[in-house]
Amino acid sequence: MGLFRRGPKRDPRDLARDGEFGFFSEREGGVFRSQVRQAFAEQGLEVTAYAGVVTDSAGRQFGLGNLAAVCHRDRRGERSWPALIRDHVGKVLRTMDGPQPLEILSADEIRACLYPRVVAQETLPASDSFRYGRAPAPGLREVLALDLPEAVQMLSEDSLTDLGDVAELRIRAMNNLRALPVEGHETVRRGDGSAFEVLLGDSFFTASRVLVLDELVQRLMGTGLTADGALVALPFRHQLAFHRIHDAQVIPALQAMAQFAAAGHEDAAGAISPRVFWWRRGVMTPLSRLDGDGLRVVADADFQAMLERLVQDDA
Numbered sequence: 001m002g003l004f005r006r007g008p009k010r011d012p013r014d015l016a017r018d019g020e021f022g023f024f025s026e027r028e029g030g031v032f033r034s035q036v037r038q039a040f041a042e043q044g045l046e047v048t049a050y051a052g053v054v055t056d057s058a059g060r061q062f063g064l065g066n067l068a069a070v071c072h073r074d075r076r077g078e079r080s081w082p083a084l085i086r087d088h089v090g091k092v093l094r095t096m097d098g099p100q101p102l103e104i105l106s107a108d109e110i111r112a113c114l115y116p117r118v119v120a121q122e123t124l125p126a127s128d129s130f131r132y133g134r135a136p137a138p139g140l141r142e143v144l145a146l147d148l149p150e151a152v153q154m155l156s157e158d159s160l161t162d163l164g165d166v167a168e169l170r171i172r173a174m175n176n177l178r179a180l181p182v183e184g185h186e187t188v189r190r191g192d193g194s195a196f197e198v199l200l201g202d203s204f205f206t207a208s209r210v211l212v213l214d215e216l217v218q219r220l221m222g223t224g225l226t227a228d229g230a231l232v233a234l235p236f237r238h239q240l241a242f243h244r245i246h247d248a249q250v251i252p253a254l255q256a257m258a259q260f261a262a263a264g265h266e267d268a269a270g271a272i273s274p275r276v277f278w279w280r281r282g283v284m285t286p287l288s289r290l291d292g293d294g295l296r297v298v299a300d301a302d303f304q305a306m307l308e309r310l311v312q313d314d315a
Contacts, residue, residue, distance in 0.1 A: 007075045021068045023267045039089040069269040075167035095151040114173045117145040118208045120272050129156035137284035151202045194252035196243040207234035229280035233257050234272045235264030248314040258288040264296050
């Protein structure tokens with residue numbers, strides 16, 4: 001899973017855009033939804049396609065956002081869509097129609113595939129189903145999830161009732177997260193001298209490793225974090241970027257990472273946040289944001305004081 005690669009051949013951006021998924025042209029959006037309907041029909045299920053979801057006769061809804069993003073970002077282009085869509089639809093239906101994991105797995109089997117997952121708050125239901133989850137940063141929520149062979153299932157508060165104490169379950173989940181292998185690691189270097197590290201992986205919990213960042217940095221770099229911490233970005237579920245703060249190079253690194261996070265978050269499957277955060281002892285403070293004026297870097301008084309100290313030390 002490389003960071004930089006040639007994108008797929010796409011319809012020109014000056015063509016009329018799809019009303020729901022702006023990365024598609026109107027034509028591409030029509031083709032995508034038609035192929036989704038066909039994939040469900042091949043599974044014996046007739047669905048009605050709306051802008052962002054399809055529904056079946058039983059009223060079940062199937063969101064299309066992540067699947068659309070996967071198709072959009074596949075470098076093979078439109079020719080890859082039918083296989084991607086058929087595979088996704090098959091997995092969704094097998095997961096929904098098959099036996100439920102919490103009903104057939106033993107307690108030990110559940111704990112073996114239990115992980116903490118960091119997601120965007122806005123992607124969770126408006127109900128209180130996930131109120132047990134911690135908020136590691138503004139706009140983010142940490143929930144418990146099962147890593148199953150064909151799906152990742154986030155666990156609601158009700159589903160945890162029979163599994164045990166949530167705090168104890170989180171300890172087991174965090175230990176499982178620590179034990180994950182490193183699938184890919186690249187260093188991004190820019191012409192202005194800035195550099196930052198990017199962890200990549202097919203695991204849905206790659207970005208969630210921000211929860212064990214201090215141990216991860218030591219493992220990858222052979223050197224731990226200083227008391228000043230790190231810059232971190234988790235644009236989508238398969239990517240985590242960080243920069244160890246130890247000198248004034250944090251300034252160009254912040255600018256570079258802000259652009260990287262915003263670009264990686266756009267149109268991504270499993271999008272989490274377009275922001276860069278200042279990580280200190282597990283606390284994450286936002287340092288960038290996207291608004292009507294575009295991408296902005298916003299440093300609080302503590303971060304500004306640290307920058308002045310580092311610049312003075314380098315003088």
